[in-house]
Amino acid sequence: MSKHSALNTFGRSGNPAFTRNFENAETFSQTERMTLDGAVNKTAILLALCFGGAFAGWNVPALMVPGAIIGFVLALVTIFRSPAKAGSTAPFYAAFQGMALGGITVFAEMQYPGIGIQAIGLTFGILASLLFCYKSGIIKPTENFRLMIFSATMGIALLYFVSFIMSFFGSGIGFIHSNGLFGIGFSVFVVGIAALNLVLDFDFIEDGADKGLPKYMEWYGAFSLMVTLVWLYLEILRLLMKLRSR
Amino acid sequence: MNAVFFGILTILSLFIFMNLGKIKASKKQMDRDDRINWGSKRRSNVQQNRDGSKIIEGSAEEVDDSAQK
Numbered sequence: 001m002s003k004h005s006a007l008n009t010f011g012r013s014g015n016p017a018f019t020r021n022f023e024n025a026e027t028f029s030q031t032e033r034m035t036l037d038g039a040v041n042k043t044a045i046l047l048a049l050c051f052g053g054a055f056a057g058w059n060v061p062a063l064m065v066p067g068a069i070i071g072f073v074l075a076l077v078t079i080f081r082s083p084a085k086a087g088s089t090a091p092f093y094a095a096f097q098g099m100a101l102g103g104i105t106v107f108a109e110m111q112y113p114g115i116g117i118q119a120i121g122l123t124f125g126i127l128a129s130l131l132f133c134y135k136s137g138i139i140k141p142t143e144n145f146r147l148m149i150f151s152a153t154m155g156i157a158l159l160y161f162v163s164f165i166m167s168f169f170g171s172g173i174g175f176i177h178s179n180g181l182f183g184i185g186f187s188v189f190v191v192g193i194a195a196l197n198l199v200l201d202f203d204f205i206e207d208g209a210d211k212g213l214p215k216y217m218e219w220y221g222a223f224s225l226m227v228t229l230v231w232l233y234l235e236i237l238r239l240l241m242k243l244r245s246r
Numbered sequence: 247m248n249a250v251f252f253g254i255l256t257i258l259s260l261f262i263f264m265n266l267g268k269i270k271a272s273k274k275q276m277d278r279d280d281r282i283n284w285g286s287k288r289r290s291n292v293q294q295n296r297d298g299s300k301i302i303e304g305s306a307e308e309v310d311d312s313a314q315k
Contacts, residue, residue, distance in 0.1 A: 036267065036268050036269075036270065037268050039267075040263070040264060040267035040268050043263075043267070044264060047260075114248045114249065117248065117249050117252040117253060117256075118248065118252050120252065120256050121251070121252030121253070121255040121256045121259075122252075122255075124255070124256045124259035124260055124263070125255050125256075125259050127259060127263055128258070128259035128260075128262040128263050128266070129259075131262070131263055131266050131267060132262070132266060134271065134275065135266055135269060135271045135272060135275065136272055136274075136275070137271070137272045137273075137274030137275035140275065140278060140280075141281075141282055142278075142280040142281070142282065143280065143282055143283070145282075146282050200282075203281075203282055203284075204284055206270075206271050206275075206276075207281070207282070207284045208284070210276070213285075
């Protein structure tokens with residue numbers, strides 16, 4: 001007995017971290033595993049909540065700022081604190097982001113009537129066409145593809161962050177907000193990167209369902225798809241506003 | 247006309263998403279060597295456990311401290 005005490009205590013691997021992982025991987029049954037159906041249904045639930053929030057934000061534009069702030073905090077909590085609890089945070093994220101989007105769309109509509117439905121149509125049009133391209137194998141996400149998209153996304157985030165900080169000092173990076181050729185080109189680039197992030201989300205969900213990840217990852221996959229869709233919608237709205245203002 | 251066209255586009259796209267999303271991706275997409283390895287650390291641990299290839303089989307021996315002195 002004493003010769004195998006380590007094996008008895010920790011299992012076949014002596015590393016306790018490995019042992020915990022094995023136990024976690026083996027304890028959930030087949031019904032508790034992630035599926036494509038579940039991820040798509042949960043995305044539909046989040047979209048419905050987002051539309052509900054947008055309806056509220058459209059009618060009460062004052063909800064825009066609190067919706068954006070609470071939604072942003074909930075996104076950070078879901079990503080960095082508890083992906084396993086995405087089932088309880090993601091619906092609130094969708095509803096609050098919906099309020100923010102509804103308010104933003106109202107202000108865009110006041111300036112350029114009809115721009116909201118154009119942005120919604122183009123966002124979902126891109127979603128459907130990229131899903132088809134992914135499922136049929138026309139677009140093949142690889143590690144290099146992921147690295148390229150991730151780098152570009154981080155670069156855009158950094159640029160927006162610097163522009164945001166500079167705006168407090170009465171300055172800014174003018175060309176990214178201008179309606180000139182460079183500003184429109186930049187927006188087209190950002191829309192392209194946001195759209196290609198959808199392909200990574202599709203691959204993450206497909207891979208998770210294929211490998212049988214835990215059920216809560218359906219919510220996490222749906223949440224990541226929602227984050228990308230919200231970003232894509234805002235970028236398309238911004239691009240359309242630049243085009244209409246010329 | 248603008249609202250009708252983009253409204254139909256939205257509904258059609260959501261319909262495609264809801265149906266196509268539940269279908270497994272093509273073999274051309276799934277059976278590739280250069281697929282992204284999402285969460286490679288966790289899955290490699292699971293894989294090691296399943297095939298047992300990384301486990302060194304044998305009997306554990308007690309370390310006798312007095313023998314080293």
